[in-house]
Amino acid sequence: xxxxxxxxxxxxxxxxxxxxxxxxxxxxxxxxxxxxxxx
Numbered sequence: 001x002x003x004x005x006x007x008x009x010x011x012x013x014x015x016x017x018x019x020x021x022x023x024x025x026x027x028x029x030x031x032x033x034x035x036x037x038x039x
Contacts, residue, residue, distance in 0.1 A: 004029065008037060 004027045011018055011026060020038075024031045 005037060008034070 007027050008023055011023060020031045020034050023034045027034070
C-alpha cells in the first residue's frame, strides 16, 4: 500500500466529513487521483 493510500485511510477513519479537495491538498495529488484511489 502506498503512503498516500495509508494517509487517506487515516483521514477517513477519523470519522469526520472530508472533501476530495482537502484529501488532495493533504496528500499532494490532484482531485482526480483521489477519486481514482477511492473508486
